[in-house]
Amino acid sequence: MVYCDTDGENADFALLCKNLDQTLDEIVGVKFQRSQYEQYNQRDSIHDVIVVYQDNVPVGCGSFKMYDEEHAELKRIFVEPSCQGVGLGSEIVRRLEAKAKIKGYQWCILETGELLQAASHVYQKLGYKVIPNYGQYVDMPESICMQRRI
Template sequence: MKSIITDGRDERFISLCRKLDEYLNDIVGGNEMREKYDQYNTLEDIHDVVLLLRGETAIACGSFKEYLPGIVEIKRVFVRKEYRQAGCGRKLMEDLEALARKKGYCQLILETGKPLEGAMKLYKRQGFHIIDNYGQYADMPESICMQKSL
């Protein structure tokens, strides 16, 4: 497994984001249930992306964007189904954290959803803890927000 740093225009990242959206639609019962989140998951402001490759195939992705000075929001974390439970999520989060630290950020935040129990377990194992819902997620009770200081 090889890790590379790219940006939000990378077609491999865009393709994995589509698969993430399909996965989320399956979990919550269709895109209509996720429409209010779509505006927060666009790729225009994503400049920092980590891809995990097996050979030439992109098997996992994650990214971040600046939320406030010193703070980045983790976005679009996804591991292809056939590679889950193989350490890809852990590697991805470690690489995102290292990149954020290298760029001078001191805090990571993220939003996930109650149905994404596997994701929440991963984030907790990586040192994240639940915080009050921030910003656009403040009035979304199905959201769970998390934070980690670097």
């Protein structure tokens, strides 16, 4: 696996985000149910991205953006189904945390959904704890927010 540091304009990141959205639509339901989240997942506000390649093919990604001075918000973490189950998602999160720490953040926060049990399990295994829903997710009961000190 090759890990590439890039930004939200990267074409392979855009492709993986499209695949992530399709996967979420399949798991969570029709686009209508997820439409309220789209405004919070725009790539133009994301500057710290990791894209993972296997044999020159993009197979995973993740990113973070500034939430506030102390908190980096993890966004758009995805691993293609053919590469799941081998710890790639965990490695992406660890690398994002390391980048965020170098930039001076003390915490990583994230939002996932109650139907995304596999993702929640990975985050909990990495030491993330459920917190009250923050920011735009306060009034979204199907959201699960988590944080971890880095």
